[in-house]
Each structure stands twice: as structure tokens, then as C-alpha cells.
Amino acid sequence: MAKLTVLGAGKMGEALVGGLLASGWREPGEITCTARGEDRLKELAERHGVDVTIDNAAAVRGADVIVIAVKPQDIEPLLSEVSPYISGDQTVLSVCAAIPTTFIERRLGENVPVVRAMPNTPSVVHEGMAGIAAGRHATEAHLETCREILTHVGRVVTVPENYLDAVTAISGSGPAYFALLAEAMIEAGILLGLSREISTDLVVQTMLGSAKMLRDSHMHPVELREMVTSPGGTTIRAIRVLEQSGVRAAFLNAIQAAMERSQELAQGEPEA
Secondary structure: OOOEEEEOOOHHHHHHHHHHHHHOOOOHHHEEEEOOOHHHHHHHHHHHOOEEEOOHHHHHOOOOEEEEOOOHHHHHHHHHHHHHHOOOOOEEEEOOOOOOHHHHHHHHOOOOOEEEEEOOHHHHHOOEEEEEEEOOOOOHHHHHHHHHHHHHHEEEEEOOHHHHHHHHHHHHOHHHHHHHHHHHHHHHHHHOOOOHHHHHHHHHHHHHHHHHHHHHOOOOHHHHHHHHOOOOOHHHHHHHHHHHOOHHHHHHHHHHHHHHHHHHHHOOOOOO
């Protein structure tokens, strides 16, 4: 079985580890995790039984797949630390936001296969969505290995790398859009006299059920909307107000802005 190393096992890195172990795809002894602090390493070892070390260079030796899960500002010193110990026989999977494969390839040397992925936060509950793209030296076999890893925490689509900024804007940032919508709907329920607890239950379960209908029934969103919308009823009046308020255009503009910001970050502009 291939050995896996996760460099920088924060929330996303730990989500991947948890998914791989829960599915039985890997045993704890086949996974090594690194982190900055001894306390974090102790947590990972106690929670998952995996091997842990603070030494990134030692962790990549002998690993078949190396997952880079550090924050973008930490990736350059990390690559400098591990590059002498990574070869073209290994596969590098980066889940580091806004860092292009060319940036990693230049620092790891010739012929190291790099796959870039953009998973989202629901990966921590194994309902994530990820877009992946191959770097210059990554083959279909390398892509398939990385797809297999990510499917243990959700679903995966493969796109050309120049579309990963769009993936970031839609599914990467998407949980925040749904959270904002949920927050507004919950507050509306409170305004109408419901308790916060009941309003929250109504909103969250409605979002979950609607998402499952769209996914599992392969239903177009228009079909679901029309199913709920009766002529002259409550829903059509609400939809009219939303359309008059420009909600659809606001989402289009917001997601375009998110994609542009992702492109700026990829070009090295600092985070605000």
C-alpha cells in the first residue's frame, strides 16, 4: 500500500486523514502527519493513531503521495525545506489555496508530478467538493491517485488549472454564501416570531433537503423552484421580491469578484 504524508495537518489535512481512515483506504501506520507544534502532533496521534513528526524532510522520505496542506504564506519555506528529498517517483498533491502548480514545480525540481486541488470546508464532514488539475509533469495516473484520495471526503471534478479560480469562487467560497443566506433566513424567522432554535432547524434542514433533491434526483434548480411555486401563492410573491431586489445579479457579481480575487492572490498579491 502506498504511504501518504500530510505536510501541515490543519483542518483540511486532518479531514483528508479522517476520510481515508474511516473508509479503510489507509491504515494509521501508512500515514504520517506534520505540524508546527508538539501539542497539535499529539492531538493527531491520539485521535487517529497516525505517525507524527515535526520534521517535514523526514516525513517526505519514502512517501508515495505527499499532500501539501499549509497556508499559502508558509508554502515557500516548506518547499525549500523538503525539495532535496522529493523525487519524480512521488506524487505531490497541493491543497494550498491560490498557489499554481508552476510555483511548486519550480521549487521541487524537474519531473516531480504535482496535482493542485481546491477542496472546500464541508470536507471535514466528508461532504466536500473539490476541483483538481494536473501540473506539467502529472499524468492521468497521478490525477487518478489524487481523485481517489479526495473522493473519501466528498466529490471531485477535474478541470484545466486556469479554471480553478472559478472553482474557488463557486465551491471554495460557496459555504460562506450559503451561511450568509442561512443567517438571513434565520433572522427572518425570528422577525416573524419563531425562536432562534426552531428557525435554525427549519432553515438548515430545508437547505440540506433541497441540496439532496438537486444532487440525488439530478433535478435542475428550475424544476425544484417550479415544483414549490404555485400560481398566485406565497413562494411566487417571495421570488418576485428577490428578483426585484437584484439577488440573482448580486450572486453573479459576487462570484465574479471572488474569482478575480483568487487570480490576484495567485499572482502574488497579499491578502487584505
